[in-house]
Amino acid sequence: MRLSFSGKAITGILAVVPANERLFADEMANFNFSAARSRKLAEVMGYDRHRIVAGPVCSSDLAVAGLEHLFLQGQLAREEIDALIVVTQSPDYLMPGTSKVVHGRLGLHHDVFCLDVNQGCAGFLVGLMEGFMLLDQPAIRKVVLINVDVLSRKVSPRDRNSYPLIGDAATVTIIERSVDARPIEASIKMDGARREALIIPAGGFRRPSDALTAEMVEDADGNFRAPDNLKMDGSAVFNFVMTEVPTLIDDLLIDTDTAVERVDAFLCHQPNRFMLNKLADKLGVAYERMPSNVVEKFGNSSGVTIPLVTTLNYSERLTSETMYVCMSGFGAGLTWGAMLMDLGPLKFCETIDFEEDE
Amino acid sequence: MEDFLIEMAEILEEDSVRESDELNGFESWDSLAALSVIAMADEKFGVNATAQDLKGAETVGDLYALIQAKNAA
Numbered sequence: 001m002r003l004s005f006s007g008k009a010i011t012g013i014l015a016v017v018p019a020n021e022r023l024f025a026d027e028m029a030n031f032n033f034s035a036a037r038s039r040k041l042a043e044v045m046g047y048d049r050h051r052i053v054a055g056p057v058c059s060s061d062l063a064v065a066g067l068e069h070l071f072l073q074g075q076l077a078r079e080e081i082d083a084l085i086v087v088t089q090s091p092d093y094l095m096p097g098t099s100k101v102v103h104g105r106l107g108l109h110h111d112v113f114c115l116d117v118n119q120g121c122a123g124f125l126v127g128l129m130e131g132f133m134l135l136d137q138p139a140i141r142k143v144v145l146i147n148v149d150v151l152s153r154k155v156s157p158r159d160r161n162s163y164p165l166i167g168d169a170a171t172v173t174i175i176e177r178s179v180d181a182r183p184i185e186a187s188i189k190m191d192g193a194r195r196e197a198l199i200i201p202a203g204g205f206r207r208p209s210d211a212l213t214a215e216m217v218e219d220a221d222g223n224f225r226a227p228d229n230l231k232m233d234g235s236a237v238f239n240f241v242m243t244e245v246p247t248l249i250d251d252l253l254i255d256t257d258t259a260v261e262r263v264d265a266f267l268c269h270q271p272n273r274f275m276l277n278k279l280a281d282k283l284g285v286a287y288e289r290m291p292s293n294v295v296e297k298f299g300n301s302s303g304v305t306i307p308l309v310t311t312l313n314y315s316e317r318l319t320s321e322t323m324y325v326c327m328s329g330f331g332a333g334l335t336w337g338a339m340l341m342d343l344g345p346l347k348f349c350e351t352i353d354f355e356e357d358e
Numbered sequence: 359m360e361d362f363l364i365e366m367a368e369i370l371e372e373d374s375v376r377e378s379d380e381l382n383g384f385e386s387w388d389s390l391a392a393l394s395v396i397a398m399a400d401e402k403f404g405v406n407a408t409a410q411d412l413k414g415a416e417t418v419g420d421l422y423a424l425i426q427a428k429n430a431a
Contacts, residue, residue, distance in 0.1 A: 034385070161389075236409070
């Protein structure tokens with residue numbers, strides 16, 4: 001589906017990452033594979049270290065820490081927030097939504113449109129789309145988009161498919177109207193028929209958690225996980241990304257008459273370095289214009305990765321100039337999309353650490 | 359074929375491999391190696407193979423036949 005938005009802009013991005021860092025080298029022993037094969041995997045995929053919460057940290061904890069930082073720095077005021085969108089797959093509760101939890105913990109006023117969106121690795125794009133649509137309402141001048149996940153808590157430490165790459169993080173993105181902004185062009189597609197490629201099978205109403213859903217089972221590849229854990233069909237996801245994503249981005253570039261060289265940076269979801277390099281090859285984009293360094297340092301934090309790759313790589317540039325960027329997210333749903341837009345100059349574009357209480 | 363065997367040797371971390379070599383005979387034949395074959399098939403031969411396709415292959419030669427068949431299709 002092709003979508004266009006006019007008169008909207010991102011004005012600031014803040015990323016919050018857990019201070020707790022784990023090294024792949026220390027976790028290798030948990031996997032049912034030889035050290036040599038694990039090292040090979042790390043080299044190809046770009047695994048080195050990742051940031052995950054150490055204790056029972058929840059999505060609202062990271063979100064509140066980010067917003068309080070912005071209040072303290074004078075980058076945002078409580079009373080300015082007209083809408084609060086929280087995109088997460090790891091909510092504090094099944095009910096109420098995490099946007100309400102954040103709203104309550106921050107003591108925001110009652111004229112706030114709070115919305116939860118259950119989206120994975122395309123969650124930044126879907127959140128932006130929702131935010132742009134809300135800004136068509138005159139009463140809504142400032143939208144706070146929060147992308148957050150603490151999915152490490154749902155991944156089995158003995159699952160080599162997912163554990164080395166998982167990361168926890170949150171981002172706070174401010175979206176506002178901007179009369180002279182160039183149109184934002186986007187494309188998004190969804191395929192629920194492939195919903196089981198990325199799934200947490202138990203814990204919802206379809207299969208409530210019980211003693212049985214907590215039991216670890218070995219799969220054909222030697223990974224151990226329980227139905228309560230996140231399950232990724234790695235090769236199905238790889239094939240999905242290689243076949244669907246380049247076509248979607250190409251079509252959007254053609255449809256908007258945009259030459260690949262005109263795009264300053266491709267800010268893509270960060271599954272692993274291998275897939276991103278393959279994606280860059282297919283699109284004919286030089287690796288330095290499609291950064292792939294999030295997984296090796298922080299891990300894959302689902303819908304948070306696009307704003308995170310932005311704060312980590314372009315913080316200086318984006319606080320002083322405008323870049324023409326192509327963002328692309330792809331994952332659970334399945335959902336895949338891309339967005340072409342001017343980004344910057346931003347009021348803030350930074351990454352902070354989240355310290356857990358001892 | 360020769361190019362293919364060189365690529366396969368690299369993926370399987372061997373000096374050289376033969377068509378008749380059994381895939382399961384290599385310690386390095388795992389899901390990562392399979393992924394590398396899929397990527398190589400795409401890059402070098404323009405063939406879109408899936409992990410499911412690869413499951414039927416028993417030897418290095420079977421993989422080559424699979425890629426050729428897909429290429430012709």
